[in-house]
Amino acid sequence: MLFSSKSAPSPAQEVLRSVFGYEQFRHQQQAIVDQVIDGGDALVLMPTGGGKSLCYQVPALVRTGTAIVVSPLIALMRDQVQALQQNGVRAEYLNSSLAADEAFRVESLFRQGDLDLLYVAPERLVTPRMLDLMRQTELSLFAIDEAHCVSQWGHDFRPEYQQLSILHECFPAVPRIALTATADLPTRREIIERLNLQDAEIFNSGFDRPNIRYHISENQGNARDQLKRFILNNHEGEAGIVYCLSRKRVEDTAEWLNKQGFTALPYHAGLSTDIRQENQERFLREDGVIVVATIAFGMGIDKPDVRFVAHLNLPKSIEAYYQETGRAGRDGLPSDAWMAYGLQDVITLRQMQEQSAAEESRKRVERHKLDAMLGLCETHACRRQVLLRYFDEALDEPCGNCDNCITPPQTWDATVAAQKALSCVYRTGQRFGVNYVVDVLRGVDSGQVFERIQNFDHDKLSTYGIGSELNQGEWRTLFRQLMAIGLLGVDYEGHGSVFLTDAARPVLRGEQSLTLRKMPKVDKQKTRKSNVAFSGGNQKLWEALRAHRKTLAEDQGVPAYVIFHDATLAEMVERVPQTLEQLGRISGIGERKLDAYGEGFLAILQEYHESAPVSDTVSDTLVLLSQGLTPLEIAHRRELTLNTVYRHLALGIERDEIELEDVVELDASELEALGGAFSLSEQGGLKAVYEAFDGEYDYGVLGCVRAALRL
Numbered sequence: 012m013l014f015s016s017k018s019a020p021s022p023a024q025e026v027l028r029s030v031f032g033y034e035q036f037r038h039q040q041q042a043i044v045d046q047v048i049d050g051g052d053a054l055v056l057m058p059t060g061g062g063k064s065l066c067y068q069v070p071a072l073v074r075t076g077t078a079i080v081v082s083p084l085i086a087l088m089r090d091q092v093q094a095l096q097q098n099g100v101r102a103e104y105l106n107s108s109l110a111a112d113e114a115f116r117v118e119s120l121f122r123q124g125d126l127d128l129l130y131v132a133p134e135r136l137v138t139p140r141m142l143d144l145m146r147q148t149e150l151s152l153f154a155i156d157e158a159h160c161v162s163q164w165g166h167d168f169r170p171e172y173q174q175l176s177i178l179h180e181c182f183p184a185v186p187r188i189a190l191t192a193t194a195d196l197p198t199r200r201e202i203i204e205r206l207n208l209q210d211a212e213i214f215n216s217g218f219d220r221p222n223i224r225y226h227i228s229e230n231q232g233n234a235r236d237q238l239k240r241f242i243l244n245n246h247e248g249e250a251g252i253v254y255c256l257s258r259k260r261v262e263d264t265a266e267w268l269n270k271q272g273f274t275a276l277p278y279h280a281g282l283s284t285d286i287r288q289e290n291q292e293r294f295l296r297e298d299g300v301i302v303v304a305t306i307a308f309g310m311g312i313d314k315p316d317v318r319f320v321a322h323l324n325l326p327k328s329i330e331a332y333y334q335e336t337g338r339a340g341r342d343g344l345p346s347d348a349w350m351a352y353g354l355q356d357v358i359t360l361r362q363m364q365e366q367s368a369a370e371e372s373r374k375r376v377e378r379h380k381l382d383a384m385l386g387l388c389e390t391h392a393c394r395r396q397v398l399l400r401y402f403d404e405a406l407d408e409p410c411g412n413c414d415n416c417i418t419p420p421q422t423w424d425a426t427v428a429a430q431k432a433l434s435c436v437y438r439t440g441q442r443f444g445v446n447y448v449v450d451v452l453r454g455v456d457s458g459q460v461f462e463r464i465q466n467f468d469h470d471k472l473s474t475y476g477i478g479s480e481l482n483q484g485e486w487r488t489l490f491r492q493l494m495a496i497g498l499l500g501v502d503y504e505g506h507g508s509v510f511l512t513d514a515a516r517p518v519l520r521g522e523q524s525l526t527l528r529k530m531p532k533v534d535k536q537k538t539r540k541s542n543v544a545f546s547g548g549n550q551k552l553w554e555a556l557r558a559h560r561k562t563l564a565e566d567q568g569v570p571a572y573v574i575f576h577d578a579t580l581a582e583m584v585e586r587v588p589q590t591l592e593q594l595g596r597i598s599g600i601g602e603r604k605l606d607a608y609g610e611g612f613l614a615i616l617q618e619y620h621e622s623a624p625v626s627d628t629v630s631d632t633l634v635l636l637s638q639g640l641t642p643l644e645i646a647h648r649r650e651l652t653l654n655t656v657y658r659h660l661a662l663g664i665e666r667d668e669i670e671l672e673d674v675v676e677l678d679a680s681e682l683e684a685l686g687g688a689f690s691l692s693e694q695g696g697l698k699a700v701y702e703a704f705d706g707e708y709d710y711g712v713l714g715c716v717r718a719a720l721r722l
């Protein structure tokens with residue numbers, strides 16, 4: 012080893028490396044894992060894809076006894092157990108999907124202390140039989156996943172979760188860790204109270220999902236075409252979820268997408284269990300499948316490589332929107348949340364709400380939630396800032412990764428137009444729907460509509476024909492916005508007539524002006540290529556690795572990502588390891604997977620290396636280096652940036668094709684100091700080390716040093 016500053020790894024770190032194949036804990040994982048290993052309770056708030064599972068899986072393997080994991084969904088349990096078994100972990104699950112003899116087998120493994128983790132459905136956990144079993148076995152910890160299910164006001168409320176307080180009463184000495192990705196302040200309080208977690212340490216990693224790009228556009232009456240364009244421009248051949256409000260819309264949209272050449276499958280509660288299961292299975296296992304679904308789909312879908320989530324209807328709340336869009340990009344690679352919504356959405360949701368049989372107090376909460384959601388749609392500010400503020404989290408700078416940041420929306424002074432609209436609603440008696448009011452405003456003077464207008468004497472109103480400056484679509488947009496910001500309400504009976512709210516008065520009287528966002532005529536979202544895009548020979552290697560992964564997955568009847576994630580394959584393509592040892596250093600390859608799959612993947616990588624090394628751009632850089640050129644000279648010669656050249660050199664070092672000394676001259680004490688700084692920096696980030704030395708070493712040089720350290 013080049014440096015000696017690293018101390019012996021802790022048991023947790025050893026498990027992370029040897030079982031899961033990861034070099035470092037992320038963010039707060041280390042602290043959480045330590046807390047639980049030491050026997051303390053923890054409440055973990057971490058965004059989807061943040062890495063919650065490891066927070067209890069690692070302690071489960073470090074502590075003695077079996078860890079009990081409470082998880083609300085059967086599909087999720089099976090996925091997680093399969094993934095753990097792939098890593099050589101002794102994990103099983105107990106739920107209603109198991110046949111009696113299978114359940115019996117699992118129970119006896121548990122009783123004999125032969126399980127590291129046991130996943131259990133909540134309703135089963137609190138049965139006398141299960142409690143009895145647990146008393147007879149040594150337990151390492153309780154993990155309560157999706158802990159927000161305990162909240163009565165939440166959208167995933169599960170009454171069984173409320174009985175989980177019994178765990179603390181029956182097993183006070185067993186540490187508990189509750190985890191969730193969707194807890195606002197009241198929900199957090201409810202979790203603590205209901206699960207008796209008053210003494211738990213709270214780990215709040217915030218809610219941000221930086222790899223998700225938010226985009227909300229107006230449904231211009233052709234939402235499907237907008238969707239198609241979005242998918243073709245950004246995610247051709249990739250997996251995604253399209254949410255619709257009604258079953259009918261789900262069916263129609265899936266059919267339409269299929270006609271357009273996509274592989275789209277419907278999913279809603281009206282389909283038989285068999286079909287639902289089959290479609291879900293295909294989504295998990297095949298590449299590039301799009302599921303078109305009602306909100307019944309998604310909870311418990313652990314698929315890490317969902318590249319986009321699209322909404323063809325407006326969700327009821329920011330929580331729902333955030334949870335649904337959160338199913339994109341669990342693997343941390345760039346992903347999109349895309350939505351098209353229109354006037355009809357606002358009307359439908361407002362009406363559904365008013366007609367619901369819920370108590371007034373609950374209705375008030377729901378109204379407030381919808382208002383917040385509409386506020387997000389109509390904002391001119393950074394979407395991420397608005398989203399995070401809703402969860403009481405501040406983001407100081409606009410994110411640069413949402414539609415409003417990328418293409419700042421234009422705004423206009425809508426005060427006069429709004430006054431016309433509002434007063435026309437008032438003068439027609441607050442008894443008509445938007446279409447009619449718009450016809451009056453625009454002064455329609457022929458056909459049936461005109462007859463209707465004449466019948467009501469509305470052609471004599473002062474507001475008749477005062478709105479010729481906007482076309483029909485523009486007026487509808489304005490009405491939607493007035494409804495969204497609460498100046499107009501929709502009637503309760505469901506006829507769709509609109510009325511003025513108290514908030515409309517200041518605008519009507521001219522005491523308040525109104526600035527609204529202009530809707531762009533065309534979708535101007537910047538497109539990006541597929542996330543794991545390679546060219547030339549790399550593309551072939553990528554496909555060969557994926558094909559091999561697919562065969563392995565099919566043989567075992569598991570989803571491809573349970574074998575290896577895309578990110579792991581992408582790293583193989585980038586580094587082209589040539590020995591088992593080099594392969595084992597790639598993130599996501601633990602000892603068990605290296606044993607089981609190493610040879611197969613290595614054969615492909617070696618064959619590629621032998622047949623195509625010359626076309627490899629990294630090799631070209633290394634050849635020039637061996638001819639005595641400096642990195643800067645190589646950059647000029649190859650017309651690359653200096654950064655790119657250094658990245659090639661770092662890869663050369665990692666592949667053991669060149670030495671660090673070939674690139675930079677550093678003396679022993681410098682190396683020692685840099686080694687120390689890297690072992691301190693979280694996740695081996697370059698920035699921290701760069702700053703620790705006040706910029707004395709370039710990023711390029713630091714990248715090479717880090718590469719040498721990895722060896």
Ligand code: ADP
Nearest residue numbers: 033035036037058059060061062063064065341
């Ligand atoms: P969550 O349950 O919070 O949505 P997961 O536990 O499914 O997130 O983790 C998301 C992804 O991140 C998984 O692919 C997981 O393997 C990966 N991951 C988690 N922790 C680490 C780590 N320390 N290093 C590398 N990858 C990690």
Ligand code: ZN
Nearest residue numbers: 393410413416
């Ligand atoms: Zn933004």
